Amino acid sequence: MHDRPVPVIARCALLDIEGTVADIRFVYDVMFPFVRSQLQSFLNRFQDSPSVRQAIATLESDAGHPIEDIASHVNRLMDSDSKTTGLKALQGLIWESGFRSGSLRAEIFSDVLPSLQRWKQAGVDLKIYSSGSILAQKLFFGHTTQGDLTPLFTEHFDTTIGSKREASSYARIADAVQIRPADIVFLTDVVPEVDAATAVGLQVITCVRPNNAPLPDDYARPTIRSFDEIDLRLPG
Numbered sequence: 001m002h003d004r005p006v007p008v009i010a011r012c013a014l015l016d017i018e019g020t021v022a023d024i025r026f027v028y029d030v031m032f033p034f035v036r037s038q039l040q041s042f043l044n045r046f047q048d049s050p051s052v053r054q055a056i057a058t059l060e061s062d063a064g065h066p067i068e069d070i071a072s073h074v075n076r077l078m079d080s081d082s083k084t085t086g087l088k089a090l091q092g093l094i095w096e097s098g099f100r101s102g103s104l105r106a107e108i109f110s111d112v113l114p115s116l117q118r119w120k121q122a123g124v125d126l127k128i129y130s131s132g133s134i135l136a137q138k139l140f141f142g143h144t145t146q147g148d149l150t151p152l153f154t155e156h157f158d159t160t161i162g163s164k165r166e167a168s169s170y171a172r173i174a175d176a177v178q179i180r181p182a183d184i185v186f187l188t189d190v191v192p193e194v195d196a197a198t199a200v201g202l203q204v205i206t207c208v209r210p211n212n213a214p215l216p217d218d219y220a221r222p223t224i225r226s227f228d229e230i231d232l233r234l235p236g
Contacts, residue, residue: 005231010185012125019189059086092136099143106144115227129157167199
C-alpha cells in the first residue's frame with residue numbers, strides 16, 4: 001500500500017465488480033453455485049414468463065440455434081466460464097429471486113464503501129461496467145452486507161454495450177456518458193480489460209485483490225491493493 005493516497009484526477013470512476021469491489025471467490029463460490037442449485041426449479045416455475053423467455057431467446061441467438069435442454073446448455077456455458085449476454089441475463093433473473101428472498105447477500109471489500117462515499121462527495125460520477133447483467137449488478141449492490149449501495153451509482157453498463165476486452169466498448173461508454181476518455185478512470189483486475197480501456201485513452205488502475213489471478217512479473221501499470229490508496233478528485 002502507498003504511504004499516502006495517490007492523487008487521481010477524473011470526472012468519472014468506472015468500476016468492475018469481481019476482483020475489484022468484491023472477492024472473486026464470492027461470485028464463484030456463492031453466486032454461481034446458487035444458479036446451478038436453483039436453475040431447473042426456476043425454469044420449471046418461470047419458463048413462460050416474458051423476462052425468462054427473452055433470456056432464453058438471447059441464449060439461442062448467442063448459440064445460433066434452438067436449444068432443447070436449457071438447463072444443460074446453461075450448465076455447459078457456466079463450466080466454460082462463458083460471458084455471453086443470454087447466460088448473464090438468465091443468471092441475473094435467478095439471482096434476483098435469491099436477493100429478494102434474502103437467500104443471497106453480496107459481500108464487498110471493507111475499503112470500498114467509505115471510498116465510494118468519499119469520491120461521490122468530491123463530485124466524481126460513479127458508474128459500473130461488469131460482464132454481469134445490469135439487473136444482476138443492481139441486485140448485487142442493492143443487497144450487500146453493508147446495506148443498499150445503489151444510490152452511489154448513476155449508471156450501469158454490461159456486455160450489451162460490448163465485450164469488456166474490446167476497446168470499442170470503452171469508446172461507446174465514453175460517448176454514452178459524454179465524458180472524455182481521459183477524464184474517466186477505470187478500475188479492474190483483468191489485464192485484457194486494462195489493455196482495451198487504455199487503448200482508447202481511459203486512465204486505468206489495476207486492482208490486486210485476494211484470490212485474483214496474479215499479474216505478470218513485469219507488469220508496470222498502476223496497481224492498488226485497496227481503494228484507500230486513491231485520492232480521487234475532480235479536475236480544476
